[in-house]
Amino acid sequence: MATRVDTLEPLPAPEPERPPGRRLSPAEWARENLFGSALDAVLTVLFALLLGWALYRVGKFVLVDARWEIIDRNITNLMVARFPREELWRIWAALFVLGASLGFGAGAAATSRRRDVEEGRAAPPGQVGVLRRVGPVVALVAVLLWFASSLETTILTLGVAAVAAGAYLGGRRVSWRAARFVPIVLGGIVIAFLIVAAFGGVGWDNWGGLILTLFLAVAGILISFPLGVLLALGRRSSLPAVRVVCVAYIELVRGVPLIALLFMGAFMIGFFLPPGADRPSLVTRALIALVLFTAAYVAEIVRGGLQSVPRGQIEAAQALGLSPLRVTGLIVLPQALRNVIPGLVGQFISLYKDTSLVFIVGLTDLLGVAENITKQPDFLAQGLIVETLLFASFVYWTGSYWMSRESQRLERRLGLGER
Amino acid sequence: MNENGGPMILLEGVSKWFGDFQALKGVDLTVDRQEVVVVCGPSGSGKSTMIRCINRLEQHDRGRIVVDGIELSDDLRDIQEIRREVGMVFQQFNLFPHMTVLENVTLAPRQVRRSPKQHAREKAMELLERVRIPEQANKYPGQLSGGQQQRAAIARALAMGPKIMLFDEPTSALDPEMIKEVLDVMEELAESGMTMIVVSHEMGFARAVAHRMAFMADGEIVEVGPPEHFFTNPREERTKQFLAQIL
Numbered sequence A: 001m002a003t004r005v006d007t008l009e010p011l012p013a014p015e016p017e018r019p020p021g022r023r024l025s026p027a028e029w030a031r032e033n034l035f036g037s038a039l040d041a042v043l044t045v046l047f048a049l050l051l052g053w054a055l056y057r058v059g060k061f062v063l064v065d066a067r068w069e070i071i072d073r074n075i076t077n078l079m080v081a082r083f084p085r086e087e088l089w090r091i092w093a094a095l096f097v098l099g100a101s102l103g104f105g106a107g108a109a110a111t112s113r114r115r116d117v118e119e120g121r122a123a124p125p126g127q128v129g130v131l132r133r134v135g136p137v138v139a140l141v142a143v144l145l146w147f148a149s150s151l152e153t154t155i156l157t158l159g160v161a162a163v164a165a166g167a168y169l170g171g172r173r174v175s176w177r178a179a180r181f182v183p184i185v186l187g188g189i190v191i192a193f194l195i196v197a198a199f200g201g202v203g204w205d206n207w208g209g210l211i212l213t214l215f216l217a218v219a220g221i222l223i224s225f226p227l228g229v230l231l232a233l234g235r236r237s238s239l240p241a242v243r244v245v246c247v248a249y250i251e252l253v254r255g256v257p258l259i260a261l262l263f264m265g266a267f268m269i270g271f272f273l274p275p276g277a278d279r280p281s282l283v284t285r286a287l288i289a290l291v292l293f294t295a296a297y298v299a300e301i302v303r304g305g306l307q308s309v310p311r312g313q314i315e316a317a318q319a320l321g322l323s324p325l326r327v328t329g330l331i332v333l334p335q336a337l338r339n340v341i342p343g344l345v346g347q348f349i350s351l352y353k354d355t356s357l358v359f360i361v362g363l364t365d366l367l368g369v370a371e372n373i374t375k376q377p378d379f380l381a382q383g384l385i386v387e388t389l390l391f392a393s394f395v396y397w398t399g400s401y402w403m404s405r406e407s408q409r410l411e412r413r414l415g416l417g418e419r
Numbered sequence B: 001m002n003e004n005g006g007p008m009i010l011l012e013g014v015s016k017w018f019g020d021f022q023a024l025k026g027v028d029l030t031v032d033r034q035e036v037v038v039v040c041g042p043s044g045s046g047k048s049t050m051i052r053c054i055n056r057l058e059q060h061d062r063g064r065i066v067v068d069g070i071e072l073s074d075d076l077r078d079i080q081e082i083r084r085e086v087g088m089v090f091q092q093f094n095l096f097p098h099m100t101v102l103e104n105v106t107l108a109p110r111q112v113r114r115s116p117k118q119h120a121r122e123k124a125m126e127l128l129e130r131v132r133i134p135e136q137a138n139k140y141p142g143q144l145s146g147g148q149q150q151r152a153a154i155a156r157a158l159a160m161g162p163k164i165m166l167f168d169e170p171t172s173a174l175d176p177e178m179i180k181e182v183l184d185v186m187e188e189l190a191e192s193g194m195t196m197i198v199v200s201h202e203m204g205f206a207r208a209v210a211h212r213m214a215f216m217a218d219g220e221i222v223e224v225g226p227p228e229h230f231f232t233n234p235r236e237e238r239t240k241q242f243l244a245q246i247l
Helices: A026-033 A038-065 A069-080 A085-118 A130-148 A151-173 A178-197 A209-235 A240-254 A258-267 A282-308 A311-319 A324-339 A341-361 A366-375 A385-415 B047-054 B076-085 B101-111 B117-130 B146-158 B176-191 B203-209 B227-232 B237-246
Strands: B009-018 B021-031 B036-040 B062-067 B086-089 B164-168 B195-199 B212-217 B220-225
Touching: A069 A085, A069 A130, A069 A209, A069 A366, A069 A385, A085 A151, A085 A178, A130 A151, A130 A385, A178 A209, A209 A240, A209 A282, A209 A324, A209 A341, A209 A366, A240 A282, A258 A282, A258 A341, A282 A324, A282 A341, A311 A324, A311 B086, A324 A341, A324 B101, A341 A366, A341 A385, A366 A385, B009 B047, B021 B047, B021 B062, B021 B220, B036 B047, B036 B203, B047 B062, B047 B164, B047 B195, B076 B086, B086 B146, B101 B117, B101 B146, B117 B146, B146 B164, B146 B176, B176 B195, B176 B203, B195 B203, B203 B227, B212 B227, B212 B237, B220 B227, B220 B237
Parallel strands: B036 B195, B036 B212, B086 B164, B164 B195
Antiparallel strands: B009 B021, B009 B062, B212 B220
């Protein structure tokens, strides 16, 4: 087994052979794939007719038959529900702050990614244009503006877009690591929240419509994620007491439907509070139920990730003299979380849509408003629920689709660092 | 502490069980300062377990282990102190895949020794020069060949300025053409006066570098001796059989 390889003359590079490729014209492609045999042809025609018919019906409904005036008239209700109209400026101010911080974050992230690619540390981005990335958001904003059909709203929206674009360009000029710009983005979210809720503003008890939905989703994600990570770590703790508590919590909560948790939050929380204590508001209780529920699922997803980190990684970190806390925080968790991004994002998309369940405990989130406005005197018993549900679904879809696309980008971006 | 006198590593009657299986049966071994000991033996003989006990990746059940005057106990501070003085290189490299090579090397100095960033980087680059992969500093481990990864792992272990280096079959996971580049680095390290325990079956390397050879079988050290005797004229029958198989 001696080491005999000392020098190897490099062989002359052979002419690389290309795989036999075929380029088909669209007509050839169609003939081959759609009309290859008699059966294929029949199926193609049949499904083309079905698809055309469905598109025609949906298109005709959306563009001709639907009575969108119910959305037109209620667009503010759908966005904010009972939120006092004289305080709406707070929401606009918050949107400006959000536009600035998110735009800046996106710009800084783009630069840091470009640098990583240049230095060979990240995969080059796919051929996804900016337009396709922000497409869902742009479509949503365009639809909302069309329904709002007000000059003031349009100008304010364009203002937010301009600020976001400016911040994006500003963000591209700095070359910061994520550890520096992520806090700015999170800080922006907190400031936006404070502008609306604090300083004589409107507390979330009085929020409704889309902002309640977004609040429940964003707050739910931001709180349940760290909680779930702690639960997952606790479940693997070497201290039996910690382990038992975490396992019991996770298994109990996962065994109960979310609706049951929401009802418990709404009606049973009084039992757990000292007598005379103020009961938290219904929104707070709903948020707690959503967070507790999601945290249990996040914990199990993260546990899967923790198990995927090879034992040798922990040993190598220990052998270097890292403390147990640093082994977990610097070596195990970053690898574990990266491995479970798809599962985590799936859970968060679930949470975003499950916020609509708060409507059954009496909150008026987006779906709640969509249902309520069909009972207004002008629209009562006219079957307009189809229009309002279509609208609400479109809003949910744009958010979910955007999250899913961004998570795919994140996976690709982190992909090259894998072993 | 005995900075200059006394052995660097002392194992006395070290025993270790995995469940009912006894992996180490009263192992005695002394390693002097600047000494290089190469341990060989059939698979499952306890070689890895022995060196993993020295930095507490495995906990021994009986006996004493003293490293540079510090006795291994359950006291976490003693364990951390010993781990700072003992570098380890693994068969599977175990580089951190989510960090660049440079980040792998600077991690422990920055986190454990609290070295300033610039200082840690300069030191790391020196070490990467020494293992001859400075141009790989900003790449991720997944982009390196096996031999480069193992050399990066050696640099990472050296970054803490250890007094002792443990090598657990460092070339067993490598393709043949990469073994030499790793062994060359290890040989230089031995010449620089590092105290080393190397679990390896690279007998050419052992002949050239080892001050003493140790042969393990069934959880015991069967024979210890200088390589010239060990290879040509082993005392024990089991050693003879083993050497006949691998040479």
